[in-house]
Amino acid sequence: MENIIKLENISYSYYYKIPALRNIYLEVKAGENLAIIGANGTGKSTLLQIMNGLLFPSSGKFFLQGYEITERALKDKGILKFFRTKVGYLFQDPDIQLFCPTVLDELLYGPQQLEMDAQEAGERAQEVMEFLGIEKLKDRPTYMLSSGEKKKVALASILTLNPEILLLDEPTNGLDPRTQSFLMELMLALHEAGRTIIVATHDLCLVDELQSSVAVLSEEHEIAKVGPATEILGDLDLLLQVNLIHAHRHVHGSISHKHPHSHFEFHRH
Amino acid sequence: MKDKVPSFLKKPPPLSFLKPSGQRQKISFIEKGINYLAVIIETAYAQWELASREGLLQKIDARIKVFFLLFFVFIISLKHSFAVMTGLGIFFFILAMLSKLNLIDFYKRVFLFSFFFGFLITFPVTFNFINKGKVILPLFSLSQPYSFWIYQIPQEVGLTKEGLQSMLLIVLRLANSLTISFLIIYTTPFPEIIKGLKALKIPDSILMIIALAYKYILLFAQTAQAMHLAYKSRLITKSPKEFAKKWMASRLFILFKKNQAKGEEIFRAMLSRGFNNQIKFFNFRRPTWTDWLMGTFFLGLGILFLMA
Numbered sequence: 001m002e003n004i005i006k007l008e009n010i011s012y013s014y015y016y017k018i019p020a021l022r023n024i025y026l027e028v029k030a031g032e033n034l035a036i037i038g039a040n041g042t043g044k045s046t047l048l049q050i051m052n053g054l055l056f057p058s059s060g061k062f063f064l065q066g067y068e069i070t071e072r073a074l075k076d077k078g079i080l081k082f083f084r085t086k087v088g089y090l091f092q093d094p095d096i097q098l099f100c101p102t103v104l105d106e107l108l109y110g111p112q113q114l115e116m117d118a119q120e121a122g123e124r125a126q127e128v129m130e131f132l133g134i135e136k137l138k139d140r141p142t143y144m145l146s147s148g149e150k151k152k153v154a155l156a157s158i159l160t161l162n163p164e165i166l167l168l169d170e171p172t173n174g175l176d177p178r179t180q181s182f183l184m185e186l187m188l189a190l191h192e193a194g195r196t197i198i199v200a201t202h203d204l205c206l207v208d209e210l211q212s213s214v215a216v217l218s219e220e221h222e223i224a225k226v227g228p229a230t231e232i233l234g235d236l237d238l239l240l241q242v243n244l245i246h247a248h249r250h251v252h253g254s255i256s257h258k259h260p261h262s263h264f265e266f267h268r269h
Numbered sequence: 270m271k272d273k274v275p276s277f278l279k280k281p282p283p284l285s286f287l288k289p290s291g292q293r294q295k296i297s298f299i300e301k302g303i304n305y306l307a308v309i310i311e312t313a314y315a316q317w318e319l320a321s322r323e324g325l326l327q328k329i330d331a332r333i334k335v336f337f338l339l340f341f342v343f344i345i346s347l348k349h350s351f352a353v354m355t356g357l358g359i360f361f362f363i364l365a366m367l368s369k370l371n372l373i374d375f376y377k378r379v380f381l382f383s384f385f386f387g388f389l390i391t392f393p394v395t396f397n398f399i400n401k402g403k404v405i406l407p408l409f410s411l412s413q414p415y416s417f418w419i420y421q422i423p424q425e426v427g428l429t430k431e432g433l434q435s436m437l438l439i440v441l442r443l444a445n446s447l448t449i450s451f452l453i454i455y456t457t458p459f460p461e462i463i464k465g466l467k468a469l470k471i472p473d474s475i476l477m478i479i480a481l482a483y484k485y486i487l488l489f490a491q492t493a494q495a496m497h498l499a500y501k502s503r504l505i506t507k508s509p510k511e512f513a514k515k516w517m518a519s520r521l522f523i524l525f526k527k528n529q530a531k532g533e534e535i536f537r538a539m540l541s542r543g544f545n546n547q548i549k550f551f552n553f554r555r556p557t558w559t560d561w562l563m564g565t566f567f568l569g570l571g572i573l574f575l576m577a
Contacts, residue, residue: 054498077506078290084505095527096492097499099519113505127275143523157503162277193274 010060038217088158324368335465395432402429
């Protein structure tokens with residue numbers, strides 16, 4: 001399978017001083033399910049924003065289907081349209097992403113920009129609302145929704161564009177267990193439907209559920225390792241080193257003990 | 270879940286190829302403004318955060334620097350001599366160098382403000398129909414002098430020596446005041462400036478408001494910037510002006526709501542930590558002999574400038 005995304009030695013610094021990414025080399029194949037994991041502040045969101053053409057690397061190159069994506073390139077209307085319909089981005093905070101008056105307007109925003117036929121756009125919006133179970137919310141203003149509903153609407157607003165690549169930034173963060181498992185199933189269903197899914201997270205349960213390929217970002221903002229989920233989740237030394245698990249005291253029945261704590265090696269259910 | 274996937278999502282996305290159109294995508298000034306505003310505030314905050322601690326001014330106690338700032342602004346406002354202004358400018362330049370600031374960025378900011386708030390505002394006084402004086406740069410001649418409202422327009426219109434001198438002096442004074450203010454801001458962490466202001470007997474409640482406002486400006490800027498990025502990520506073609514206005518209004522509303530909620534949360538957090546309407550800031554360390562030495566040096570130099 002061909003590479004759909006290629007990052008070649010990408011580095012990025014905020015204000016030219018605070019390093020966020022260092023020399024990142026990453027290839028993502030079409031239809032791949034990739035999780036980018038790392039502790040807080042390792043550069044996961046920055047990496048996703050570079051892949052969405054929102055930030056541009058201080059050095060290195062970003063290719064989409066072999067085309068180099070630069071700030072200059074994205075100023076061209078044709079390239080911008082190609083890029084934005086190809087890559088959808090779910091922000092961590094749905095509040096900043098939703099800006100239309102109602103839920104339905106949110107879902108129609110993308111298709112309208114593509115100048116899609118009104119009936120087709122309406123059908124797409126309806127199908128996506130049914131898929132996500134948000135039909136009842138369609139006339140509601142987005143600020144009247146709960147966090148989980150906002151997340152679903154934000155995702156729905158991207159899906160109506162039918163993007164080939166979905167970039168999801170901490171999709172399950174701060175959601176209740178039911179919404180979390182709903183989103184996990186949704187990601188698996190979309191992956192099976194052929195979408196390339198790239199998730200930035202520090203939630204190892206999500207990685208375990210998705211059984212994706214995993215790229216581990218270290219606290220030095222570099223790629224520490226790339227490999228399948230089983231291999232990465234089984235590598236406790238690596239997870240300890242990159243601050244994704246830690247050794248702490250806890251209780252099992254009457255026994256209290258301390259050891260590196262990952263829910264995959266010792267506590268798997 | 271798998272069975273419910275919409276039919277259009279089950280099909281592979283239509284094959285699309287990158288076709289440059291040759292047409293440039295323009296982003297409206299509203300969006301640009303939001304992004305630049307956020308970037309400026311954030312950069313200023315980071316500049317403070319990252320201010321090098323190795324330089325000369327960074328090592329001096331904030332109180333000494335605040336007094337130094339006020340004293341020198343006082344000198345600048347009293348003196349009307351080019352020599353003193355130039356001398357002060359050279360002194361501030363040396364201080365900026367010894368404080369290891371990025372001189373190009375630093376003076377770019379000083380000159381930008383001096384240009385807008387000094388040069389542009391005072392430029393009209395250089396014309397002889399605004400201020401009478403000796404014309405040293407004639408611009409054009411009229412067939413006869415005119416009287417208009419309170420103005421007398423002479424036959425020969427030009428720039429006067431007195432006008433140019435006044436303008437130059439005002440621009441120099443403004444540039445010097447800005448330089449010394451920026452010098453203090455760039456070399457002093459914000460909490461230290463607050464403590465320095467405390468030494469001037471400004472009430473703690475006012476200082477608390479300033480400190481809180483400054484801190485949450487960054488959060489506000491980050492949210493505004495993230496909103497802009499989120500908009501950009503869904504922008505496929507140029508959106509109509511009407512939509513941009515609606516977007517702006519909806520974002521302002523969301524920002525207002527978020528800030529209101531944040532304000533309430535902060536107040537509850539303050540209450541839970543024992544806040545009882547009495548605000549007290551900690552005092553700060555005792556000045557070292559280096560602080561006193563530098564303070565004396567600044568005072569002596571200031572007196573010399575005053576006497577010059």
